[in-house]
Amino acid sequence: MPGMSTRKLFRSKKVLLEDGLQEAGILVGQEGKIDRIMRKHELETLQKNVEVFDVGTLVIMPGLVDSHVHVNEPGRTEWEGYWTATRAAAAGGVTTIADMPLNSIPPTTTKKNLETKMIAAEGKMHVDVAFWGGVVPGNQRELKDMVKAGVVGFKCFLCPSGVDEFPNVTKQDVEASLKELEGTNSVLAFHAECDLGEEHIKSTDNRSEYQTFLRSRPPKMEVAAIQLITQLCSKYSVRCHIVHLSAAEALPLVRAAKSSGAHLTVETCHHYLTLNAEAIPDSAMQYKCCPPVRSLQNRERLWAALVSGELDMVVSDHSPCTPELKQTKEGEGDFLSAWGGISSLQFGLSLFWTEARKRSFSIADVSRFLSHNPSKLCGLDHAKGQLKEGMDADFVIWDPEATFKVEKSIIQHKHKLTPYLGKQLDGCVIYTILRGRTVYQNGKFSPPLGQLVLSSASLN
Known part of the structure; x- marks a missing residue:
């Protein structure tokens, strides 16, 4: 070179x-x-x-920008870390990642915690790294300081996040945050599932069956959350973003909000475009993520939404953990208690292209969904996401x-557990x-x- x-x-x-x-x-x-x-x-x-x-x-073509990555360092570095995550990114053609505000300890919910994360990343980055801030109950006064410090935006959960140090927010918390962010040109991203207080699982249900897990998080959890988000997005002059949309039933709400001029963008993930519920084996915890991978018909509606414009970008939501938390030992296999997250940071380009080329997507489409639009979301399009002078x-x-087979020997992220193992x-x-x-x-x-x-x- x-x-x-x-x-x-x-x-x-x-x-x-x-x-x-x-x-x-x-x-x-x-x-x-x-x-x-x-x-x-x-x-x-x-x-x-x-x-x-x-x-x-x-x-x-432009290096990929993966705007949804959980690096977990510091605090849960046994799950993943900057060295391994960014090596995986580099091996996959990703030149910039945006690290989510959880599952590290501390979470990125204050400027001081952001500085702790920055120090932890020093000397370990094989690609460029940006940071999301987090919105949790009571930290609204921290947001502007984090904007000035350079976070690409903020993320909140409308349901429990899975880690105690990053609690979910109420509608009142969200509105207070949106008021604080008006005039900053920042963005508030939502994990768009609402706990509806309904019991979807019976005590007799087999918790190792994927269909049991699928019933536990029905599409209406996403629909209810996105209904709230689109209402708030129309009310405040703040960019809003929906992360990892999986339920095609929510797409009409997105379409209506965008048609009305709301400042709304939406992502989906490689696993929702590649996998389908009918093909997921029981006790295969490597497939668990939240929201869940849904039906084959649902998958095809998501592909159509990329064409029609309801979906703006495709990201990894790389969310690894230790094999113990994934319950990989024979006989464990509880979909309701295993950690939810899919590791795919290294393979996003190939996963997307493998399916996209079957549907007549062009390489320009690949770059738009995996590079340019994520860079715009993160406010990095002044430097990233296009091949242009300057x-x-x-x-x-x-x-x-060219083709290749996903084997453990080539996987660069810390743990080799992924639903794509063995896939061509x-x-x-x-x-x-x-x-x-x-x-x-x-x-x-x-x-x-x-x-x-x-x-x-x-x-x-």
């Missing part, structure tokens, strides 16, 4: 620019920014002090035609470039070169 002594040109017959895939070159300056996009006819006019890295017909030289170089996927990441420097190359990693990045809301 090119060194850092001169400017560098990365060229390919398939560079994803605003007007599509084409032969072009990306000229990178010593500061790690894109100096110039060179079209095919300009490539022969290069100056002699430029190192050229020609990747032939491999695709060069932006960070972050890109993934990959082969859409399309699209192989060959190189990951961060500010013009190679952080991943065919299974090999550079020393950590990632930096902390700040939302543009903090720069205003």
Whole structure:
């Protein structure tokens, strides 16, 4: 790979620019920014002090921005940590992650706790890292200080989060937070499930059966939450975001809110677009997440919602834990008490492409849903998510035609438990470039070169 002594040109017959895939070159300056996009006819006019890295017909496109990652460090580093999570990101073509405010201890609910997280990440980042703040009961006065410190936005839970140090909020808490955030250009993201106070499980139900778990979190929990969110989003001048939408029944509410002009964005996850409830075995805790993976028909409605615009982006919601909490030992298998979370940070591009290409999605679509729109959500689109002059030289170089099998030996995140083990996927990441420097190359990693990045809301 090119060194850092001169400017560098990365060229390919398939560079994803605003007007599509084409032969072009990306000229990178010593500061790690894109100096110039060179079209095919300009490539022969290069100056002699430029190192050229020609990747032939491999695709060069913007590095992925995964805006929903649980790193868990400090406090639960036995679950995951910055070193392993960011290596997994680099191996998957992800150049920026946004770390959620839980399940670390402390959670990112104050500026002081944010600083603790930043210190914990130092020297361990193979890709760039941004931080979400959290909204919990009583911390509204902390929010503006966290905006100024650079968080990409805030997340709250409308139902219990699963960890005691990050309690869920009431409607009154949400309204107080929205009032506090007006005028900041920040965003409030919602875990959109409401506890409806209904009993969905009988004592005689088999807790190792996936269908029992599915009944425990019916679509109407999401519908009720999204009904509340869309009402509040229309009332306040604050961007609102729904994380990991799984229930297609909620899509009409999203469509109506967007049509009325509400500042609302919505994500779904790779597992909801790849997996389906009918194919999940009993006692297979690696498939458990909240909200749950639903039916095959539901999955296809989510794909349609990407086309129609109800869904704006696709993220991993990488939420690992120890094998003990996942209850992987034979005979454990309780879907109601096992930790809910799916590990997929490393495989998002390939998971999405494997399914998307079957549905005639283009590589430009992939980049929009996995790079550009997440960067906009996080206020990082001044530097990330597109190949444009002046932006960070972050890109993934990959082969859409190559295939590989997910095996434990290639998994970079701390624990190797994932529902994708043994799955054959399309699209192989060959190189990951961060500010013009190679952080991943065919299974090999550079020393950590990632930096902390700040939302543009903090720069205003």
